[in-house]
Amino acid sequence: MATIVGAATALSASKSFDSRKLRLPSRRSLPVSERKGSFLVVRSDGSEVHKVHRAQKLIANAVATKADSSAASTASKPGHELLLFEALREGLEEEMDRDPTVCVMGEDVGHYGGSYKVTKGLATKYGDLRVLDTPIAENSFTGMGIGAAMTGLRPIVEGMNMGFLLLAFNQISNNCGMLHYTSGGQFKIPIVIRGPGGVGRQLGAEHSQRLESYFQSIPGIQMVACSTPYNAKGLMKAAIRSENPVILFEHVLLYNLKERIPDEEYVCSLEEAEMVRPGEHVTILTYSRMRYHVMQAAKTLVNKGYDPEVIDIRSLKPFDLHTIGNSVKKTHRVLIVEECMRTGGIGASLTAAITENFNDYLDAPIICLSSQDVPTPYAGTLEEWTVVQPAQIVTAVEQLCQ
Amino acid sequence: MALCMKKSPKLINHLKYRMCLFDMITPSSWNSTSSHHQEFPVTAPIAHNLGNPDADLSVKATLFSACRFKSTKPEKQLNSLNDADDNKILDFPGGKVRFSPKMTFISESPEERTQCYRVLDDNGQLILGSNLVQVGEELAVKMYNDMITLQTMDTLFYEAQRQGRISFYLTTIGEEAINIATAAALTADDHVFPQYREPGVLLWRGFTLQEFANQCFVNKADHGKGRQMPIHYGSNKHNYFTVSSTIATQLPHAVGAAYALKMDRKDACAVTYFGDGGSSEGDFHAALNFAAVLEAPVIFICRNNGWAISTPTSDQFRSDGVVVRGSAYGVRSIRVDGNDALAIYGAVHAARKMAITEHRPILIEALTYRVGHHSTSDDSTKYRPVDEIEWWKLARDPVSRFRKWIESNDWWSSEAESEFRSSVRQQLLHAIQVAEKAEKPPVADIFTDVYDVPPSNLHEQEKLLREAIRRHPRDYPSDVPA
Numbered sequence: 001m002a003t004i005v006g007a008a009t010a011l012s013a014s015k016s017f018d019s020r021k022l023r024l025p026s027r028r029s030l031p032v033s034e035r036k037g038s039f040l041v042v043r044s045d046g047s048e049v050h051k052v053h054r055a056q057k058l059i060a061n062a063v064a065t066k067a068d069s070s071a072a073s074t075a076s077k078p079g080h081e082l083l084l085f086e087a088l089r090e091g092l093e094e095e096m097d098r099d100p101t102v103c104v105m106g107e108d109v110g111h112y113g114g115s116y117k118v119t120k121g122l123a124t125k126y127g128d129l130r131v132l133d134t135p136i137a138e139n140s141f142t143g144m145g146i147g148a149a150m151t152g153l154r155p156i157v158e159g160m161n162m163g164f165l166l167l168a169f170n171q172i173s174n175n176c177g178m179l180h181y182t183s184g185g186q187f188k189i190p191i192v193i194r195g196p197g198g199v200g201r202q203l204g205a206e207h208s209q210r211l212e213s214y215f216q217s218i219p220g221i222q223m224v225a226c227s228t229p230y231n232a233k234g235l236m237k238a239a240i241r242s243e244n245p246v247i248l249f250e251h252v253l254l255y256n257l258k259e260r261i262p263d264e265e266y267v268c269s270l271e272e273a274e275m276v277r278p279g280e281h282v283t284i285l286t287y288s289r290m291r292y293h294v295m296q297a298a299k300t301l302v303n304k305g306y307d308p309e310v311i312d313i314r315s316l317k318p319f320d321l322h323t324i325g326n327s328v329k330k331t332h333r334v335l336i337v338e339e340c341m342r343t344g345g346i347g348a349s350l351t352a353a354i355t356e357n358f359n360d361y362l363d364a365p366i367i368c369l370s371s372q373d374v375p376t377p378y379a380g381t382l383e384e385w386t387v388v389q390p391a392q393i394v395t396a397v398e399q400l401c402q
Numbered sequence: 403m404a405l406c407m408k409k410s411p412k413l414i415n416h417l418k419y420r421m422c423l424f425d426m427i428t429p430s431s432w433n434s435t436s437s438h439h440q441e442f443p444v445t446a447p448i449a450h451n452l453g454n455p456d457a458d459l460s461v462k463a464t465l466f467s468a469c470r471f472k473s474t475k476p477e478k479q480l481n482s483l484n485d486a487d488d489n490k491i492l493d494f495p496g497g498k499v500r501f502s503p504k505m506t507f508i509s510e511s512p513e514e515r516t517q518c519y520r521v522l523d524d525n526g527q528l529i530l531g532s533n534l535v536q537v538g539e540e541l542a543v544k545m546y547n548d549m550i551t552l553q554t555m556d557t558l559f560y561e562a563q564r565q566g567r568i569s570f571y572l573t574t575i576g577e578e579a580i581n582i583a584t585a586a587a588l589t590a591d592d593h594v595f596p597q598y599r600e601p602g603v604l605l606w607r608g609f610t611l612q613e614f615a616n617q618c619f620v621n622k623a624d625h626g627k628g629r630q631m632p633i634h635y636g637s638n639k640h641n642y643f644t645v646s647s648t649i650a651t652q653l654p655h656a657v658g659a660a661y662a663l664k665m666d667r668k669d670a671c672a673v674t675y676f677g678d679g680g681s682s683e684g685d686f687h688a689a690l691n692f693a694a695v696l697e698a699p700v701i702f703i704c705r706n707n708g709w710a711i712s713t714p715t716s717d718q719f720r721s722d723g724v725v726v727r728g729s730a731y732g733v734r735s736i737r738v739d740g741n742d743a744l745a746i747y748g749a750v751h752a753a754r755k756m757a758i759t760e761h762r763p764i765l766i767e768a769l770t771y772r773v774g775h776h777s778t779s780d781d782s783t784k785y786r787p788v789d790e791i792e793w794w795k796l797a798r799d800p801v802s803r804f805r806k807w808i809e810s811n812d813w814w815s816s817e818a819e820s821e822f823r824s825s826v827r828q829q830l831l832h833a834i835q836v837a838e839k840a841e842k843p844p845v846a847d848i849f850t851d852v853y854d855v856p857p858s859n860l861h862e863q864e865k866l867l868r869e870a871i872r873r874h875p876r877d878y879p880s881d882v883p884a
Contacts, residue, residue, distance in 0.1 A: 103665070129665055135695055140688035143654025144661065147672070150643060151593060151662040174648045175655070183636045183644035184627035185851035220852050243854040271857065318857040 079262045085255040087229035088118045088194075091236035092156065094265065096126055099154065102240055105132040105141055106158030115160050116196055116255050142168035142193065146176050149191040154240055162197030162249070163209040176245045177220035192239040194248035198289055198339055199387050201252045205375035208252075208383070212316050213345040215247055223316040224270050225249040225288040229259040231314065234268030242270060249316070251289040273320035279309035282333040282397050285324065285350060287313045290337045290388060297393035306397055316346055324350075325358055332363040333400045339387050342370035367396045515722045518769055519749060520739035524797065526806025535587075535748035539813045545586050545743060546808055547822060549578040549801045552602045554826045555611065556774070559618055559632070562834060563778045568618050572633045574599050576773030579743040579800035580705050582606055584673070587750035591670035593659045594642045595652035598633050599705065599772075600675045607640040611829055615837035627851070628843035650680040653689035653702070657763075660698035664761065671699035671757040679710025681724045687731075693763035694732040700763040701753045702733075705740060707772035712785035725767035733765050740770030741800035744807065771798065844883040845871065 082090065096102045103126075104119055110133035113120030123131040134141040138159065145155040159165040165172065172193065179187055199208045215223060222244050226232035232250070239246035276291065277298060286294045291312050301308050309327050313319060328334055334354055336347040347368040354366060369388040376386055492499045521532035528534075537545070556573040563571040574581055581602025588594070594603050601614065616623040618632040625637055626644065636644025643659075646652060656674035663670050680686055681704060693700045704724045708715055721727060728735025734756065738749045746768060753764035771794035775782040782791070808814040849856050849864045856864070871878045878884070 129661075132661070132696070135688070135691055137684070137688035137692070140654040140657070140685060140692050143651060143685065143689075144658035144692060147595070147655030147658025147660075148662045149658070150655065151659040153658075153662045153665070155658075170648065171651060171654065175646055175651050179644055179646065180854075181851045182626055182630045182634070182646070183638070183851075184625050184629060186625060186636055186638040187643060188854065222853065222857075318859045321858065 077260060079260045081258060081260045082229055083255065084226070084229045084232050084250075084257045084259075085116050085118050087233040087259075087261060088226075088236050088250065089120060089122070091233040092119065092240075093122065093125070095237055095240040096122065096130070099240075101152060102154045102156070103130045103132065103148070104156045104158065105134055105145055105148075107134060107136055107141070107160050109133060109158050114158055116250075116252075118194075118250075119158065138164050138167035139169075139171050142171040143175065145191050145193075146171060146179070146189055149189045149245075150179065150187045154190045154192075156192040156194060156240065159193065159195030161203075161207050161209075162195045162211050163206045165193065165195060165211065166209075166214070168193075169214070172215070172221070172245075172247075173218045177218040180244075181220055188243050189245050190240075190243050191245045192236075192242075192248055193245065194236075194239070194250060196250050196252045196255070198249075198251040198253065199371065199376050199383060200289065202378055202380055202383060203252070204378045208376035210340045210345070210371060212249065213341045213343075216317050216346060216349060220245060221317065222246045222270055223249065224314055225251075225316055227251070227254060227288050227291045227312055227314070229257060230261045231268050231274060231312075233261060234266055235270065235314070237267045238270045241267065246270065249288060253289050268314075271315045271318060271320055273323040274312040274314050275309075275323070276312050277308065277310040279307040279331070281307045281331060282309065282335055282400055283324070283327040283331045284308050284310045284335045284337060284393070284397070285313050286310065286337040287316065287346070288339060290339050293388060293390050294337050294393055297390040297397070300390070300394050301397055304394075304398075306401060308397060313346075313350070319350060319353055321353060321357060324354065328354060328358045329361045332361055334362065334366045335393070335396050335400055336366065336368040336370075337388055337393055338369070339371050342368075342373050345370050364400050367400055369393065369396055510720070512722060512726070516725050516737045518737045518739050520742040520745045521748065522742045522744050522803055522807055524803065526803045526810065528807070533748075534744055535751045537744060537747055539811070541586065542804075542808050542811070543813055545582050545747075546801075546804055546814060548582045548585075548602060548606055549743070549804065550819075550823060551611075551826050552578050552581060552605055553801060554823065555601075555605075555614060555830055558827070558830050558834065559614075560774075560778070562618075563632075567838065568620075568632055570632050570778055571618065572598055572777040573774035574602060576771050576794060576800070577705055577707060577740065578602060579746055579804060580703070580740045580768050580770055583743040583746035584675075584703055584750045587747045588673060588754060589670065590641065591668065592641065592754070593656070593663070593670065593672045594640075595656040595659065595672065595674040596635075596642065596645055597649070597652065597675050597677060597680065597705075598645050598647070599677070601633065601635060603675075604635055604637060604640055604642050607637075607642065609635070609637055609640055609642070611826075611833040612836060613637075615830070615833040616840065619834065619837035619840075620843065621837055621840035622843050623837075623840055624843065627847045629847070629851075650676050650683035650685040650689075652676070653680075653683075653685045654692065656700050656702075657689050657692045657696065657698050660693065660700040660763075661696060664698060669758060671701055671754055673701045673703065675703045675705060677710060678704065678706040678708065678715050678718055678724060679713065680704070681727070682718055687727075690727065690731040690733055690763065690765065697761040698763055699757040699761055701750065701757055702763060702765045703750070704765070704767045705770055706767055707740075707770045709772050709776070709782070709786065711776040711780060712782075714786070723767055723769070725765065728765035733763050735765035735767065737767045737769065740768030741798050741803060743800060743804045770800070773799075842879075842882045 092104070104122060106114070108115060109119040110123040110128060110131050119131060134144065142157050145157040148155050159168070176189055176191065180189055197209055197211055199210070201208070212223065212225070215221060222242065224235050224239065224246065226235050226248065235248060239248050276295070284294050294310055298308050298310060309331055311323060311327055313324065336350055338345060338347045340346045347370045351366050351368050369392055371387045374386060377383055490501050492501060521529055521534045523529050552574060556575055559568070559571050560573055562568050577599060581600050585603040585606035590607060596603060613625070614635070617626060617635055620628040626634070630644065631647065634645040634647065636642060643652065643655065653674050653676060656672040660672040663672065676686065690702065692698070706715065706723055710718055715723070723737065725735045725737040736749050736753070738745050740746065749766055753766055756762060757764050773791060773795045805814060805819070845868065846864070848867070849860045852860060868884065871884050
């Protein structure tokens with residue numbers, strides 16, 4: 001397991017933004033050992049310029065989530081530019097500086113710095129004990145984190161890959177989510193469980209999971225998904241400071257997303273959605289990586305004369321029904337675009353919540369685009385069509401606005 | 403720690419030599435007077451020392467440690483081999499390994515089962531040559547009192563369940579010594595991660611009979627706010643972490659707590675309890691491994707009581723019990739007679755010291771027997787012989803064994819016994835009455851403590867529930883305050 005993740009990391013580290021989209025279909029079926037070479041070719045191959053251009057557009061979209069002016073940032077502008085994994089790391093480091101009870105544990109988080117380098121350099125700065133490498137047993141290091149949290153620490157538990165956290169499902173559900181309640185509030189569990197998930201690196205079924213649907217029913221757990229360097233840092237800091245157990249979802253394809261973020265300290269709310277693009281015709285609710293597919297589609301839609309409102313819901317539990325509701329009341333049309341499983345996923349819960357609360361404001365039935373109810377296939381072409389594509393989003397909006 | 407030997411000075415010296423501890427024990431630590439009763443003077447580890455670990459920490463390592471320690475460090479011994487042996491040695495991560503031309507499989511079972519440490523015989527008499535940690539009169543009597551209290555509480559709460567006054571109960575009968583003696587050897591600062599058959603630890607730490615009753619009869623005063631089944635106690639004040647029904651999930655918690663204690667450099671350890679059945683859970687194996695690797699001060703106490711509900715140990719594992727698994731994970735371990743309160747006290751006392759001063763986990767397997775049913779949900783005579791239960795109940799009862807010992811020291815009498823038993827019974831009956839009459843937890847407690855502050859969805863759900871109660875008052879119990 002670790003080998004595959006490690007290989008993927010090595011690939012991504014040398015690129016400013018890495019997306020499956022960059023690569024030709026024929027390369028997608030290459031075995032892991034050959035993929036590294038093909039990646040280097042992609043970087044230097046002139047024929048790939050068009051693809052690289054698409055990636056740059058994605059980066060621009062990420063930046064555009066803040067004020068549009070910051071998109072064309074230069075070195076003289078305030079703030080500093082960093083990649084999403086560096087933003088997570090910066091948030092982590094600031095909180096470790098601020099509070100001596102904050103500690104990190106997981107597989108290879110120490111001197112190796114984590115599979116996606118989110119804890120890089122922290123072991124050197126804070127020592128082996130505070131940045132703790134553990135043996136491989138997800139259920140046990142999560143349990144350990146819970147025990148440490150109940151006795152005064154604020155652990156951040158890294159799942160090397162979100163999929164592996166299913167091995168820790170018992171501790172997360174039976175213990176993490178329940179003990180504060182069953183103890184009558186006597187024992188708090190201020191723990192952060194985080195790690196990379198999602199589809200898009202050709203990592204096969206176990207490495208490419210959409211676990212929001214599994215975790216959303218656990219009482220006592222809060223869930224957020226980051227999508228930009230700005231909110232990654234702000235949400236990380238908020239999650240660490242929260243008295244509740246928080247699962248922070250990161251996406252394998254977004255770690256190398258670049259953005260200029262403020263130098264000043266800031267913290268995001270764990271329960272607030274983010275307005276990505278205000279609009280009038282339709283509300284598109286999305287989160288994590290699908291935000292970029294939505295923004296790609298939004299460009300096409302704008303060219304076709306539509307004015308979509310894009311909201312990154314960010315808080316997967318509880319939903320920010322205030323922001324969502326205001327948008328629904330304005331546009332009267334809702335499209336949900338998610339990478340989660342179609343059955344029992346976040347989109348299904350969101351559909352129910354909107355129907356229950358804002359049905360009177362809807363002019364058309366809600367459309368929910370989710371990934372297919374299948375284990376994620378390895379082959380690149382198949383993997384790509386497991387998740388929602390921009391063209392589908394365009395079609396759905398056209399249908400909604402008929 | 404003072405050590406006592408019921409032996410002549412000459413024999414003591416001989417034994418000291420054999421235990422490799424000649425230098426470690428000062429002559430003043432040894433009490434070898436001829437008078438039987440003066441051999442156990444009241445000193446250090448008595449009840450009022452709870453919360454004062456310093457009183458214990460000045461003492462040297464115990465008898466059990468020195469010899470056993472070497473065997474857990476084979477690679478260090480091998481590393482001293484000289485260079486000429488290079489072609490017979492594999493320098494392998496973790497230490498050098500000696501090659502052998504012989505194809506030898508390690509036996510799946512030892513020729514002899516691991517011995518079981520005990521100091522009191524079945525008649526409550528000290529066994530010649532035992533090494534034990536001193537237990538004085540005050541401590542011994544408190545231990546005995548708490549064992550009786552635990553027994554009485556079990557009897558009355560069990561009856562209450564049979565009368566339909568509470569939904570569920572689970573007794574500790576037959577395992578009173580493990581409960582009380584382990585608790586007595588710890589300090590109040592030690593974090594306890596219990597399973598569900600260790601309420602005696604909480605009793606020892608000062609949880610009142612009223613608090614026990616409030617939990618089992620689920621009223622407003624229950625610290626858990628009526629959210630857990632009876633017996634699933636938890637008390638932040640007593641460093642006793644709320645019981646989860648899931649087996650062995652508390653073991654990794656204990657490792658995490660020990661990690662926190664180590665980080666804070668506290669003179670305390672984490673202690674966790676589980677049964678023979680719990681040793682089959684993955685969490686047991688991983689927690690032991692984690693604790694060893696992280697050098698975490700945790701004491702793992704296995705109550706091997708022979709039965710996991712209806713599953714006998716022969717269907718649970720094929721190893722020599724649980725104690726042998728310690729060395730596989732690099733964890734020092736000992737097997738103790740779980741029905742000998744003195745032996746348990748000594749083993750835990752020593753384990754605690756090693757865990758804290760040497761930053762290491764210790765595994766203790768206490769051999770005992772679950773005399774009661776698993777819980778009020780089963781009838782154990784359906785799956786195990788009545789004779790077996792009776793034998794353990796009568797011939798090997800840990801409480802009467804300990805009583806014989808304190809009586810032989812003239813610290814206890816029949817009069818004291820009947821007086822104490824009747825007093826505890828009265829107190830418990832009163833506590834039950836009070837608990838039963840008390841108000842039930844309010845509806846609001848359904849929604850609080852899921853998060854530190856209830857989020858919007860829970861507010862919404864509470865509003866809807868209150869609305870439903872208001873509309874259908876007769877469908878909701880009248881004794882639950884809305």
